[in-house]
Amino acid sequence: MTTLVFLDPAHPAGRVADATVPNILVTDQGLTRGDGIFESMLAIDGEPRKIRAHLDRLAVSASTMDLLIPDAGVWQAAITTALTAYAAGAPEDSADHGASNESRQCVVRLIATRGPEGANSPTAWVTVSPVSASLAAQREKGLAVLLLERGYDSDIAARAPWLLMGAKTLSYAVNMAALRHAHHQGADDVIFTSGDGLVLEGPTSSVLLAHVSDDSGVPLKRLITPHLDTGILPGTTQGALFAAAQEAGWELGYGPLTPADLLDADAVWLISSLRLLAPVTTIDGKEIGTAAIRAELTAELSALLATTL
Amino acid sequence: MTTLVFLDPAHPAGRVADATVPNILVTDQGLTRGDGIFESMLAIDGEPRKIRAHLDRLAVSASTMDLLIPDAGVWQAAITTALTAYAAGAPEDSADHGASNESRQCVVRLIATRGPEGANSPTAWVTVSPVSASLAAQREKGLAVLLLERGYDSDIAARAPWLLMGAKTLSYAVNMAALRHAHHQGADDVIFTSGDGLVLEGPTSSVLLAHVSDDSGVPLKRLITPHLDTGILPGTTQGALFAAAQEAGWELGYGPLTPADLLDADAVWLISSLRLLAPVTTIDGKEIGTAAIRAELTAELSALLATTL
Numbered sequence: 001m002t003t004l005v006f007l008d009p010a011h012p013a014g015r016v017a018d019a020t021v022p023n024i025l026v027t028d029q030g031l032t033r034g035d036g037i038f039e040s041m042l043a044i045d046g047e048p049r050k051i052r053a054h055l056d057r058l059a060v061s062a063s064t065m066d067l068l069i070p071d072a073g074v075w076q077a078a079i080t081t082a083l084t085a086y087a088a089g090a091p092e093d094s095a096d097h098g099a100s101n102e103s104r105q106c107v108v109r110l111i112a113t114r115g116p117e118g119a120n121s122p123t124a125w126v127t128v129s130p131v132s133a134s135l136a137a138q139r140e141k142g143l144a145v146l147l148l149e150r151g152y153d154s155d156i157a158a159r160a161p162w163l164l165m166g167a168k169t170l171s172y173a174v175n176m177a178a179l180r181h182a183h184h185q186g187a188d189d190v191i192f193t194s195g196d197g198l199v200l201e202g203p204t205s206s207v208l209l210a211h212v213s214d215d216s217g218v219p220l221k222r223l224i225t226p227h228l229d230t231g232i233l234p235g236t237t238q239g240a241l242f243a244a245a246q247e248a249g250w251e252l253g254y255g256p257l258t259p260a261d262l263l264d265a266d267a268v269w270l271i272s273s274l275r276l277l278a279p280v281t282t283i284d285g286k287e288i289g290t291a292a293i294r295a296e297l298t299a300e301l302s303a304l305l306a307t308t309l
Numbered sequence: 310m311t312t313l314v315f316l317d318p319a320h321p322a323g324r325v326a327d328a329t330v331p332n333i334l335v336t337d338q339g340l341t342r343g344d345g346i347f348e349s350m351l352a353i354d355g356e357p358r359k360i361r362a363h364l365d366r367l368a369v370s371a372s373t374m375d376l377l378i379p380d381a382g383v384w385q386a387a388i389t390t391a392l393t394a395y396a397a398g399a400p401e402d403s404a405d406h407g408a409s410n411e412s413r414q415c416v417v418r419l420i421a422t423r424g425p426e427g428a429n430s431p432t433a434w435v436t437v438s439p440v441s442a443s444l445a446a447q448r449e450k451g452l453a454v455l456l457l458e459r460g461y462d463s464d465i466a467a468r469a470p471w472l473l474m475g476a477k478t479l480s481y482a483v484n485m486a487a488l489r490h491a492h493h494q495g496a497d498d499v500i501f502t503s504g505d506g507l508v509l510e511g512p513t514s515s516v517l518l519a520h521v522s523d524d525s526g527v528p529l530k531r532l533i534t535p536h537l538d539t540g541i542l543p544g545t546t547q548g549a550l551f552a553a554a555q556e557a558g559w560e561l562g563y564g565p566l567t568p569a570d571l572l573d574a575d576a577v578w579l580i581s582s583l584r585l586l587a588p589v590t591t592i593d594g595k596e597i598g599t600a601a602i603r604a605e606l607t608a609e610l611s612a613l614l615a616t617t618l
Contacts, residue, residue, distance in 0.1 A: 004335055024333040024340060026313055026434060031333060032420070034343025034480040065482070066489055111341070125335060149469050151461045153504060160458050162487040171343040171480030173374070178471040180375055195462060195504065 003086040005078045007070045007112075007124040014078030016085055019127060028123055030113025034171030036123075037061040037069075039110040041236075041273050042309070043128070046083050048108050049309050050273070051076065053236040057168065058110055064167035069112040069122055078126045079108060086128040105131045107274055113170065135275045139302075142281035142294065143188040143270060147259055148178050150192035150200055154256070157231030165231030175203035189270055191262070191283065199226050199257040205272040206235030209257070209265035210297055223301075224265075226255035237271050240308040241301060248304055265289065267297045277302050312395040314387045316379045316421075316433040323387030325394055328436065337432055339422025343480030345431075346370040346378075348419040350545075350582050351618070352437070355392050357417050358618050359582070360385065362545040366477065367419055373476035378421040378431055387435045388417055395437040414440045416583055422479065444584045448611075451590035451603065452497040452579060456568055457487050459501035459509055463565070466540030474540030484512035498579055500571070500592065508535050508566040514581040515544030518566070518574035519606055532610075533574075535564035546580050549617040550610060557613055574598065576606045586611050 004019035017023050030036035039054040039061075048054075055072045062069045086106060112124040157165035164171075178190045191207055192200040201207055211222045223245055225238050242252050255261075262268050266289045268280040279294045281287065288294070313328035326332050339345035348363040348370075357363075364381045371378045395415060421433040466474035473480075487499045500516055501509040510516055520531045532554055534547050551561050564570075571577050575598045577589040588603045590596065597603070 002336060019335055022331040022333050023335050024331050024337070026328055026332050026420075026436060027311060028333070028340070029485075031337070031340045031422075032347070032418075032479065032481075033485055034478075034482045035485050036482075038341070065486065109341075111335075113340075127335060148471055149465070151465045151469055151472050153460070156458070156460045156504075160460055162457055162490040163460050163483055164486050169343075169482040170341065171482035172341075173343045173345075173478040173480035174472055176338075176342055176344050177374065177473050181471040195465075 001086075001089060001129065003082050003089065003128040005082040005085070005126045007074055007078050007126070012074075012077060014081040014126065016081065024123065025116045027116045028113055029115060029117060030111070030123060030170055032117070033114075034169065034173070035065075036111060036113030036170040037065060037067065037168055038112075038170060039168060041108045042131070043083055043106050043108050044309060045104050046087050048079055048083065050236050050240055051079070053239060054110070054273075057234065057236060058112070061167040061169065062112065064161070064164055065169065067112060067114060067122060070124055075110060075126070079110075082108065082126045082128045107131055111170070131274060138188065138275055138278045142279040144186070144282045145189050145191050145270070145280050146182045146185060146187045147193050147284055148181065148190050150194060152194055152231065153196045154194040154198045154200070154230040157229070163231075166228070166233055168233055178203050191270075193259060194230060197258060198230055199255060199259060199262060200230055201226065201232040201235075202270045202272075205270035205275065205278075206232070206238040207257075207262075208238055208241070208269045208271050209262060210267045210301075212266045212293070212297070220251065221249060222251040222253060224253040224255065224257060224261075226257050230255070235271060237273050237276065237305070241271065241277070241305045244304040244308050245301065259283070263288065267294050269298070269301075277305060310395075310398060311436050311438040312391050312398065314391040314394070314435045316383055316387050316435070321383075321386060323390040323435065325390065333432065334425045336425045337422055338424060338426060339420070339432060339479055341426070342423075343478065343482070344374075345420060345422030345479040346374060346376065346477055347421075347479060348477060350417045351440070352392055352415050352417050353618060354413050355396050357388055357392065359545050359549055360388070362548060363419065363582070366543065366545060367421070370476040370478065371421065373470070373473055374478065376421060376423060376431060379433055384419060384435070388419075391417065391435045391437045416440055420479070440583060447497065447584055447587045451588040453495070453591045454498050454500050454579070454589050455491045455494060455496045456502050456593055457490065457499050459503060461503055461540065462505045463503040463507045463509070463539040464505075466538070472540075475537070475542055477542055481512075487512050500579075502568060503539060506567060507539055508564065508568060508571060509539055510535065510541040510544075511579045511581075514579035514584065514587075515541070515547040516566075516571075517547055517550070517578045517580050518571060519576045519610075521575045521602070521606070529560065530558060531560040531562060533562040533564065533566060533570075535566050539564070544580060546582050546585065546614070550580065550586070550614045553613040553617050554610065568592070572597065576603050578607070578610075585614060
């Protein structure tokens, strides 16, 4: 079941629509040109998580795209309307605190397109839908990952703003093709690398690695993620985890990271709003850390992350 | 006015729909991920031009994207239905051979997406609509063009098929952003260059240059376009023009081309199915050839191209 609410000046709290029937014109530039932006966030027990971080990133994406979208308050009203409608239509047990984690969670998507050709007015909507069961399974089972080249050098973002690096656009065909390529090779997911050999991000996630001892074997707790200068998307979940981990005594670091750094880490994760922390078991077939360390660190960091949700 | 016809197994000739009302689900992956492909072609007096070249390229795009789409015959039937419906609904004079070129022409778009999430069946449709007046004006007035970096090296296509180079996908946000960037700088259009400094293509066109004398001033007639190995889209109109020009005694050449080659040419054009041959007046502010040579060569090649339409 998908609940759908359009942002509509005539309906300040949002206009509820039926997602099972067509609602979009064939001339919408989100459809004909992938010309739009989106965010996906988790909601738990009807509360959207990290809503401020997602609305901030949506605003950055809109600005990068020269797209005028409704203000944060209008999005918040529509999100509330959509979550309320979703809860009203959901099976009984999903409002029950005794229910499984999955049934207490749902996905909130925010989408804004440049609107129909010639109309000069964006199309904007919110959907709420169940969390895919396969995402939850990935947290448990871990991910076999391929390194795939993204084609861009790591210094491209600053000098070529028209490439829209760091904006979360609807033009995700390459991200989807990279995932299909990985699946055809028997892998689960992808970590993109730059033309100049740096680690970037996953097609739908940020990359995170941990070290629990230094080169001499002295214990430490260090989390590292690639630097944003490489043109990657700022991860809202990575940001939330870093804040919580720092309070818990972890050192934080920011790349440049190379594939060798990933292979050398005690653990590597793909981290995103819906999947949360999914441990990487292998990269190009080489095991990362050990099953015991991966499990221990994933449990520790997932508990930290849960305090932020 | 836009005429809309869906490809639909229940309607072998295509299902006519009303393009002014919503026809697409918000969960369609063409919309949520730019996950689909398209073609745009010209029709004159109700006859689609280069239909075989466009259907062949659509099939290549589909194959590159692992997208199962209807066969060419199904597309052809829907195109015929759409053009017939468009002619029936068009103002009287558009069927009149005494009418202006513009009113005798229309745009046929073919679009196929991966369909709604979870449905495992593509959404495919044809639209017919008028040619934008601004495109015709560009043929007359010429184009001020900016060189912008596309971010990819020219050898990426062969080693990174997941980047979908050479497929005409709906993920055109970067192409649109490059055009906006040019417009903000007072330019009309863009020629993309590779990270290693080669000329690629326009955001919605192929690049073509002409020499009418060699380095010693000896007359010749040579047309050159960038080599497809660079990962660019094979231009159907460039292909048609090359065939006609060869018969008319032009030599044909294929890049690699650098920006210096463009500046050194007697004329440069952006060439595409809808705009046809649009002469480039300046590149990064530097004039290409002279107004007289541009006009003469544009007239000569446009006449050749017209024989293929």
